[in-house]
Amino acid sequence: MxxxxxxxxxxxxxxxxxxxxxxITITLFFAVxxxxxxxxxxxxxxGLGAVTATVTFILFAWSLKTLRxxxxxxxxxxxxxxxxxxIRKGFLVVLIIEIAAFNIAPFALLYxxxxxxxxxxxxxxxxxxxxxxxxxxxMPIYYLLGGTVSVITVLTLLLVPATQQIGNLAVxxxxxxxxxxMLNWMTIAYILNDAMKYLIKPDINTIxxxxx
Numbered sequence: 001m002x003x004x005x006x007x008x009x010x011x012x013x014x015x016x017x018x019x020x021x022x023x024i025t026i027t028l029f030f031a032v033x034x035x036x037x038x039x040x041x042x043x044x045x046x047g048l049g050a051v052t053a054t055v056t057f058i059l060f061a062w063s064l065k066t067l068r069x070x071x072x073x074x075x076x077x078x079x080x081x082x083x084x085x086x087i088r089k090g091f092l093v094v095l096i097i098e099i100a101a102f103n104i105a106p107f108a109l110l111y112x113x114x115x116x117x118x119x120x121x122x123x124x125x126x127x128x129x130x131x132x133x134x135x136x137x138x139m140p141i142y143y144l145l146g147g148t149v150s151v152i153t154v155l156t157l158l159l160v161p162a163t164q165q166i167g168n169l170a171v172x173x174x175x176x177x178x179x180x181x182m183l184n185w186m187t188i189a190y191i192l193n194d195a196m197k198y199l200i201k202p203d204i205n206t207i208x209x210x211x212x
Contacts, residue, residue, distance in 0.1 A: 009073075009076055010070060010071075010073040010074070010075065010076060011076070011084075012137075013066065013069075013070035013073060013195060013198060013199060014067065014070045014071065015137070016066070016070075016137075016191065016195055017063050017064075017066045017067035017070055017195070018067070019137075020059070020063040020066070020188050020191060020192060021060065021063045021064075021067075023184055023187070023188050024056060024059050024060050024063060024188060026126065026184075027056075027180070027181055027184040027185065027188075028052070028056050030123075030177045030180060030181055031052045031056075031181050032052075033119075033177065034169065034174065034177055034178060034181070035048060035049055035052070037167060037168045037169035038166055038167040038168070038169050038174070039166075039167025039168050039169075040167065055185055059185065059188050059189065059192070062189075062192045063188075063192060066192055066195045066196065066199060069196075069199040069200070070195075070199060073199070087136055087137070090132070090136040091133070091136055091137075094129055094132050094133060094136070097129075098125060098126070098129045101125045102122060102125060105118070105121050105122060105125060106118050106122075109121060116162045116170050116172065116173075117157065117162070117172065119170070119172075119173035119176075119177065120153050120156060120157055120172050120173055120176045120177075123149065123153055123176045123177055123180050124149075124150060124153045124154065124176070126149075126180070127145070127146045127149035127150045127153060127180065128146060128150055129146070130142040130143075130145050130146030131143060131146045131147065131150075133146075134146065139191070141187055141190060141191060142187075144187075145183055145184070145187045148179075148183060149176065149179060149180050149183055152175065152176055152179045153176040153179075156171075156172050156175045156176055157172055160172050160175065
């Protein structure tokens with residue numbers, strides 16, 4: 001990710017750290033869900049559980065470190081309230097649509113007797129919400145994450161029979177969720193690594209004259 005002056009601001013870095021904590025949490029949810037339903041051997045389940053716990057702990061600790069460093073950045077002296085309101089409004093609109101879709105989709109699928117599609121559709125909704133966020137928060141990596149997971153999920157729904165199972169988990173749920181987990185972890189690590197170059201040696205002059 002190229003150096004972006006928008007990300008030099010204290011508020012931007014605090015939002016970024018908070019966003020990573022949310023992503024880590026939702027990724028952990030899907031990882032635990034998969035482990036519970038894949039019905040793997042005890043040895044493999046313990047191994048994958050240990051890997052999941054380790055990766056989650058490392059990323060969570062890293063996110064907290066970026067949050068602590070972000071809070072230590074100098075306060076912005078000039079506030080562009082118009083820009084700030086525009087960003088907040090855009091984020092709020094995306095969040096409302098996502099929450100509404102999360103709640104409507106399961107009932108719609110139940111009504112049309114497609115309960116097996118609930119998990120992949122929920123993953124698709126989550127993936128799609130990253131596309132507008134990429135523009136709102138100027139995070140191009142979100143285009144790659146949201147676009148890749150969306151394509152994989154749609155292709156899985158179209159090409160994989162709903163009756164195929166891995167343990168107690170339908171394949172149409174396993175493929176998107178596993179891809180979502182791995183891509184989330186890589187994206188989070190990439191973003192946190194990118195954030196450090198703004199936090200360890202920030203451009204103080206830029207921070208003092210511009211605001212998120």
